[in-house]
Amino acid sequence: MNALMREWQRYTPAERFGRWAAYFIIVLALVWAVRGIEIIPEFLTDAPEQMLDLLARMWPPDLGHYHPAVHQALIETLHIASLGTLFSFIFAVPLALMAARNICPYAGLNALAQLLLVTSRSVNSLVWALIFVAIFGPGAAAGTFAIAFRSIGFVGKLLAEALEEISPGPLEALRATGATNSHVILKGAWPQVAPAFWGVALFRWDINIRESAVLGLVGAGGIGVVLDDAINFFQWDRVATILLAILVIVILAEIIVTKLRARLI
Amino acid sequence: MTASSLRQRAFPPHWGARAAFVALALYAAYAFAQLDITAGRLAIGMGEAGRFLGRMWPPNFARWELLLEGLLESLQIAVISSALGILLALPLGLMAARNLSPWPLAMVTRGFIAFCRSLHYVIVAILFVKAIGFGALAGVAALTIASMGFIAKLFAEAIEEISMKQVEAIRATGAGFGAVLIYGVLPQVASRFVGFSLYQLDSNLRNSTLVGIVGAGGIGGTLFAAFKRFDYDFVAAILLAIIALIFLAEVISGRIRALLR
Numbered sequence: 001m002n003a004l005m006r007e008w009q010r011y012t013p014a015e016r017f018g019r020w021a022a023y024f025i026i027v028l029a030l031v032w033a034v035r036g037i038e039i040i041p042e043f044l045t046d047a048p049e050q051m052l053d054l055l056a057r058m059w060p061p062d063l064g065h066y067h068p069a070v071h072q073a074l075i076e077t078l079h080i081a082s083l084g085t086l087f088s089f090i091f092a093v094p095l096a097l098m099a100a101r102n103i104c105p106y107a108g109l110n111a112l113a114q115l116l117l118v119t120s121r122s123v124n125s126l127v128w129a130l131i132f133v134a135i136f137g138p139g140a141a142a143g144t145f146a147i148a149f150r151s152i153g154f155v156g157k158l159l160a161e162a163l164e165e166i167s168p169g170p171l172e173a174l175r176a177t178g179a180t181n182s183h184v185i186l187k188g189a190w191p192q193v194a195p196a197f198w199g200v201a202l203f204r205w206d207i208n209i210r211e212s213a214v215l216g217l218v219g220a221g222g223i224g225v226v227l228d229d230a231i232n233f234f235q236w237d238r239v240a241t242i243l244l245a246i247l248v249i250v251i252l253a254e255i256i257v258t259k260l261r262a263r264l265i
Numbered sequence: 266m267t268a269s270s271l272r273q274r275a276f277p278p279h280w281g282a283r284a285a286f287v288a289l290a291l292y293a294a295y296a297f298a299q300l301d302i303t304a305g306r307l308a309i310g311m312g313e314a315g316r317f318l319g320r321m322w323p324p325n326f327a328r329w330e331l332l333l334e335g336l337l338e339s340l341q342i343a344v345i346s347s348a349l350g351i352l353l354a355l356p357l358g359l360m361a362a363r364n365l366s367p368w369p370l371a372m373v374t375r376g377f378i379a380f381c382r383s384l385h386y387v388i389v390a391i392l393f394v395k396a397i398g399f400g401a402l403a404g405v406a407a408l409t410i411a412s413m414g415f416i417a418k419l420f421a422e423a424i425e426e427i428s429m430k431q432v433e434a435i436r437a438t439g440a441g442f443g444a445v446l447i448y449g450v451l452p453q454v455a456s457r458f459v460g461f462s463l464y465q466l467d468s469n470l471r472n473s474t475l476v477g478i479v480g481a482g483g484i485g486g487t488l489f490a491a492f493k494r495f496d497y498d499f500v501a502a503i504l505l506a507i508i509a510l511i512f513l514a515e516v517i518s519g520r521i522r523a524l525l526r
Contacts, residue, residue, distance in 0.1 A: 030344060033340070034345060037338065038401055039401070043398040043400070043402060044397070044402065051396045054395060076299075076300065079299055079300055086289060086292075086293050118512070119508070122508045122512065123507075124472075126478060127475070127488070130488075136310045136313070139301070141301070141302045141307075144300060210385050213388070214388060217387065217479065218489075231391060231395070247380075247383055
C-alpha cells in the first residue's frame with residue numbers, strides 16, 4: 001500500500017539538476033550581457049520621443065521620388081539577387097556533388113568541399129560585399145558576386161544533404177547497365193533531388209531579394225545606394241518611399257516563391 | 266521496334282524543363298549586360314583580388330584588445346536581443362495561432378509579424394541608430410524586432426499543428442484559459458520552441474557581428490573602420506575571429522540540440 005502512496009516525479013534527479021543548471025547559465029549570461037553592455041541613459045529616456053519625431057518626418061512619403069531613381073535601383077536590386085542566385089549554382093552544384101559521401105567516395109574531397117561551403121556561409125553577404133567592393137570597385141558587380149558567394153554555402157549544403165538522402169537503388173540499377181558516372185548522376189541522382197534543388201534555389205532567391213536591398217549601404221549597388229543617399233541627406237519622406245518599395249518587392253517575392261513551390265513540389 | 270526508339274522511351278526529353286533552362290540562360294545574359302559586368306572588368310577584378318589577398322596576409326592580431334572588446338559587445342547584443350525577442354514572441358505567437366485566438370486578432374498579429382520580418386535587420390538598425398543614437402542599444406532594438414518576427418511566426422505555426430484533443434480534454438475538466446495553455450498547449454510545443462530559440466540565438470550572433478556597419482554596436486563597426494582605412498591585415502584578423510566565433514557557436518548549439526533529442 002505504501003508503494004502506491006509514494007510521490008511520482010517527472011524527471012530523474014540528474015535531469016532536474018541539468019534543467020536547473022541550464023536555467024542558471026541562461027540567467028547568468030543575461031546578467032553578464034545586461035551589465036556589460038554600454039547603454040546611455042539619456043538616449044534610452046528620449047527614445048520614444050525620437051522615434052515619434054522620425055515617423056512624423058517620414059509621413060507623408062514622397063511618392064513622386066519613386067520614378068525614375070528608385071524604380072531603376074529596384075530593378076537593379078532584382079537583377080543582383082536573381083543573377084547572384086543563378087551564378088552561385090555554378091559553384092554550389094559541383095561542391096554539393098563533392099560533399100555528398102554517397103556520390104563522391106573520397107573522404108579528403110568531402111572534407112574540402114565541406115570546408116569551402118562552411119567558409120561561404122560563415123561570411124555574411126554584407127561582408128562579402130565589402131570584400132568585393134574592394135576588388136571590383138563600387139557597383140552592381142560587387143553586389144552580384146557578394147550574393148553569389150554567400151549563396152554557394154547555403155545552396156551547396158542543402159543540396160548535399162538532399163543528395164545524401166537519395167535512394168541508392170536507381171544508382172545501382174544504372175551502374176549495372178554499365179552507365180558512366182556522369183550518366184548515373186544525371187539520370188539516377190538528379191531526378192531524385194531536382195524538386196529539393198528548385199525548392200532550395202527559390203528559397204535562397206527570396207532571401208537574396210531581402211539581402212540585396214541592403215548591399216548598397218556599403219556601395220555594392222541596388223536600392224541600398226538610394227536609401228543610403230536619402231538617409232545621409234535626412235530626406236526622411238524619400239526614405240519612407242524607398243522602404244515602402246522594398247517592403248512591396250519583398251512581399252511580392254515571398255508570394256511568388258510560395259506559389260511556385262506549391263507547383264514544383 | 267528498334268533499340269534507339271526503346272532508349273528514347275526510357276528517358277523522354279522534358280521540353281518544359283529545357284525551355285526553362287534556356288530562359289534562365291537568356292535572362293543571365295540580359296542581366297549581365299544590364300549590370301555592366303564584362304569580361305574585361307572581371308579580369309581587372311581578378312588582378313585586384315590577388316593584391317587584396319596579398320595585403321590581407323598575414324593577419325594582424327596586434328590590436329587584439331579592440332577585437333576582443335568588439336566581439337564581447339556583439340555577444341552581449343546577441344544574448345539580450347534573443348532574450349527580449351523570445352519573450353515578446355511568446356504572446357505574439359499565441360495571438361497569431363488561428364486555432365486558439367479569435368480570427369480578427371490572428372489576422373492583425375500575422376500582419377504585424379510579417380511586417381517585422383520583411384525589413385532587413387540592417388535597415389531596421391539604421392532607423393534605430395537615427396532614432397536612439399549610435400551604440401549597442403540600437404543593435405539590440407533592431408535584432409529584437411527581427412527575432413520577434415521570426416520566432417513568433419514559427420511559434421504560431423507550431424501551435425497550429427498541435428493536437429486539439431488534449432486541449433479539449435483539459436477544457437473538459439473546467440480549466441481556465443491559463444491552465445489550458447500550461448497543461449494542454451505548452452507541453453506539445455515546448456521542445457520545438459527551445460529549438461527555435463537556440464537557432465535564433467545562433468543567427469543573432471551572426472547578425473550582431475554585422476549591425477556595427479551602420480553604427481549599431483559590436484565588432485561590425487571595427488570591421489567597417491578597418492575596411493575604410495585599408496587596414497586589410499586587421500580586416501583579415503577580424504574576419505578570422507568572427508568565423509571562429511560563429512563556428513564555435515554552431516558546434517555548441519549542435520551539441521545542445523543533440524542532448525535535447
